[in-house]
Amino acid sequence: MAPFRRFALGLVPVFRETLDALASLVFPAPCRICEATLTTASRIPVCSTCLTSLKPLTGVACQKCGRPFVSAVAAAAPQPLCHLCRRDIYNFDLARSFAAYTDAMVRAIVLLKYHEVTPLGAWFAARLAELVARDPEALAADVVVPVPLHVSRLRERGYNQAELIARPLAKRLGLPLRSYLLVRTRPRPEKLKLTRQERWRTVRGAYAMRSEAKIDKLRVLLVDDVFTTGATLDACARALRKAGAGRVVALTVARVAPEWQPYASPGVAEPAED
Numbered sequence: 001m002a003p004f005r006r007f008a009l010g011l012v013p014v015f016r017e018t019l020d021a022l023a024s025l026v027f028p029a030p031c032r033i034c035e036a037t038l039t040t041a042s043r044i045p046v047c048s049t050c051l052t053s054l055k056p057l058t059g060v061a062c063q064k065c066g067r068p069f070v071s072a073v074a075a076a077a078p079q080p081l082c083h084l085c086r087r088d089i090y091n092f093d094l095a096r097s098f099a100a101y102t103d104a105m106v107r108a109i110v111l112l113k114y115h116e117v118t119p120l121g122a123w124f125a126a127r128l129a130e131l132v133a134r135d136p137e138a139l140a141a142d143v144v145v146p147v148p149l150h151v152s153r154l155r156e157r158g159y160n161q162a163e164l165i166a167r168p169l170a171k172r173l174g175l176p177l178r179s180y181l182l183v184r185t186r187p188r189p190e191k192l193k194l195t196r197q198e199r200w201r202t203v204r205g206a207y208a209m210r211s212e213a214k215i216d217k218l219r220v221l222l223v224d225d226v227f228t229t230g231a232t233l234d235a236c237a238r239a240l241r242k243a244g245a246g247r248v249v250a251l252t253v254a255r256v257a258p259e260w261q262p263y264a265s266p267g268v269a270e271p272a273e274d
């Protein structure tokens with residue numbers, strides 16, 4: 001490549017970043033979650049109050065799937081497992097999430113999923129990296145794999161929101177990103193809301209490994225935006241395991257708490273599953 005062209009290519013992102021920062025100073029945009037005026041120049045279009053309201057999950061939770069416990073009795077058990085993990089239904093070894101699926105989080109996920117707010121993906125990746133740093137042994141991995149979208153959905157949206165989190169996370173952890181390992185072979189049905197049973201049924205066998213992919217004994221960090229029923233992560237983990245993965249740890253930004261009511265606040269619409 002010609003030296004000048006290389007120089008120009010290197011310059012563009014820096015230049016664009018400077019423009020973004022200048023633009024936010026000249027035209028203060030409202031926070032995309034609470035609509036308060038943003039007073040500081042940041043690449044994330046969310047105010048600091050909203051960002052700090054997205055707090056890490058700290059309560060007692062199921063040792064395996066990370067499901068927050070509502071009952072103190074379950075939490076006090078010597079091996080705290082939820083009713084699903086006691087039946088050993090999940091194919092992943094462990095699942096952890098950064099924060100609860102609160103109204104602010106629902107809006108943040110919408111920004112990531114439908115508005116491609118890439119800097120928010122990077123911010124979430126930093127939170128997930130902190131989660132990994134707190135439990136490095138249990139969450140150790142060799143590769144990072146985002147939950148894939150069906151090709152029709154990917155074409156329609158133009159990007160995969162799970163990859164907006166997985167890519168900066170892989171970079172932070174110094175691990176290779178392997179987006180091409182998994183494919184979604186069956187699209188989600190058109191129906192907008194799915195029941196719990198339907199969620200499980202539609203994703204069962206909907207993911208597969210690319211035929212040429214080799215993952216013998218690899219430890220996989222599987223990344224998605226929201227853990228709702230765990231059906232998607234389970235289906236992906238099943239495909240990875242079948243292909244010989246040594247361990248599958250699922251990481252998501254948000255976790256639907258058992259008592260969470262969708263549409264709890266007016267104007268907050270739950271993002272549809274992919």
Ligand SMILES: [Zn+2]
Pocket residue numbers: 031032033034035036046047048049050051
């Ligand atoms: Zn705000």
Ligand SMILES: [Zn+2]
Pocket residue numbers: 062063064065066067081082083084085086
């Ligand atoms: Zn569990």
